[in-house]
Amino acid sequence: MCMAIMQPSFPEKMTMNYKIIYKILLGFSFSFLIGCGKNNTTTPMKRDIIDVVFASGYLAKTNEYTVTANTEGFLNLSLVKEGDQVKVGDDLFRLSNGVQSNQLDNALVNYQDAVTKAKPNSPQIAQLQLQIEQAETQLELDRKNLDRYSALLQTNAVSQLDFDKAKVQFENSKAHVEILKKSLSDLQQSLQVNLSNAKSQLRIQQENNDDYFIKSQISGTVLNVYKEQGELVKRGESIAKIGGGGNILKLFVAEEDISRTALGQRAKISLNTEKDATFDAVITKIYPAFDEKEQSFVVEATFTNAPTSIYAGTQLQANIVIADIKNVLVIPTDYLVKEDMVILEKDKKEVPIKIGIKTSEWVQVMEGLDESTRIITPKKEKE
Known part of the structure; x- marks a missing residue:
């Protein structure tokens, strides 16, 4: 028997990009299940399908550096604070x-x-x-x-x-x-x-x-100040971070997905500071080595439509669009058997098909089925 699909209530922790993808796929679900009968069958249909790679990350500046102490001493004077604009050679801090x-x-x-x-x-x-x-x-x-x-x-x-x-x-x-x-x-x-x-x-x-007189090496914005006036600063210790240039997105991509990521791919960005909106970006750089600290590969992207307010360090989630194909034959992924086979309704036999893009919800059918072929789910067949 067909199950009615209700509008879900999203958990608070669900990110905006997941909600958007879910709503897109929800529309597909209605189309597929409207004609289903008591045997839980369906037929392939022509629809648009999007394949994405998920990545987490944060906003950064194109030119960032950490201000460190070249000697040891007490922080006698702080001449800047977070948000201040500085130029090359400006005095930042003075040590004893x-x-x-x-x-x-x-x-x-x-x-x-x-x-x-x-x-x-x-x-x-x-x-x-x-x-x-x-x-x-x-x-x-x-x-x-x-x-x-x-x-x-x-x-x-x-x-x-x-x-x-x-x-x-x-x-x-x-x-x-x-x-x-x-x-x-x-x-x-x-x-x-x-x-x-x-x-x-x-x-x-x-x-x-x-x-003992610490000056700025770049022009930009003081992003963070880590030491307060009067504190002891050791040689090599971080005092502040300064960022200059434009805004970039640092994305962390899992090992199994990096081979599918390429320069020029589009990405949908959801910022933690603006959860009710998404922004477009494009992949501009892929780092060649695995990042041990982040336990992932690092990818950079730039906004094609940027938010009005941008805060360096803002956490974000991204869906990198690997493929976006219009009007292709698709079936629900649940109808697959052994990754590349389906069960025909007429004789309950398993037949192979050639698949293309596969997501958690949908799979593209390239050969083996047409829009008139009815198939059933493996679970229903076992029952």
């Missing part, structure tokens, strides 16, 4: 840096001292330059004295010993000037090396100090 500030101050003092000492008129350089000038003056006197003794030696006015003493004095003065010049060159080089090292140390301390 008492010890680091001292190290930076010392590095700055050392650098300034190195700059002073490396100047051309610095005391050390000026002292050596003065010594060189004095030595060069003495060298010039010794050179003239040697020339004089050389001329006197020609007339036997001085002894060879006196000439040799004058020559030794000249050679010593000459060597002294060369030594002083070499000392000046070494000093200048040493002061430049010291300046370079001090500059490097200052840069390192400035970079270390910058770790």
Whole structure:
């Protein structure tokens, strides 16, 4: 005997996308069961059939990153809150840096001292330059004295010993000037090396100090702030999340369904924030590897008609349309025997059929039946 189909009351936990699919299939059920008789028979009919893959997921931004601490310290100042708009380079948070500030101050003092000492008129350089000038003056006197003794030696006015003493004095003065010049060159080089090292140390301390002043790396919206002012923040710990760019849908597809999913497929989206509406989307990216954390494959989609209000992180359900075929021959899935056979009403024999799309409610008949063939359900036959 045919059973009357009543309008169901949906449980609160049933998602909107399930309700929509159910209502579509409910219309099919009325068409199929209107002509059924006491033997629970039916005939194939031409109808539209939709094959879908279910996926859960959430809304995200195309460009999201987690703000983390590069050093440890207490959160002294929070400059942003959830919902704030930020630009690249904007200050977000400041951590305590008492010890680091001292190290930076010392590095700055050392650098300034190195700059002073490396100047051309610095005391050390000026002292050596003065010594060189004095030595060069003495060298010039010794050179003239040697020339004089050389001329006197020609007339036997001085002894060879006196000439040799004058020559030794000249050679010593000459060597002294060369030594002083070499000392000046070494000093200048040493002061430049010291300046370079001090500059490097200052840069390192400035970079270390910058770790306590956390800035935004992208332009976007502050989605979450995980730490409150005054809390201890450890190195590598998350402080906030910032999202920029457009909106995307992150969908989690089961292993058995990923091979049926392809780029460009349409999807019906039901958001937990708008349970009474559905939105259209299209598959834009399929990640090539299985996600161990989510225990599923990850697929991305974008809205083709987006909701007015979008909140990052909103949970959602999606029906990815694998196939949508119009006016094809279908029968209820319950009438199948052994996956690809049906029972004829006239002789109660099982005959094979070729099937196409198969859902939990309906199956497409490609060969083996026509609209005049009456079939019965396996359960009724057993009774």
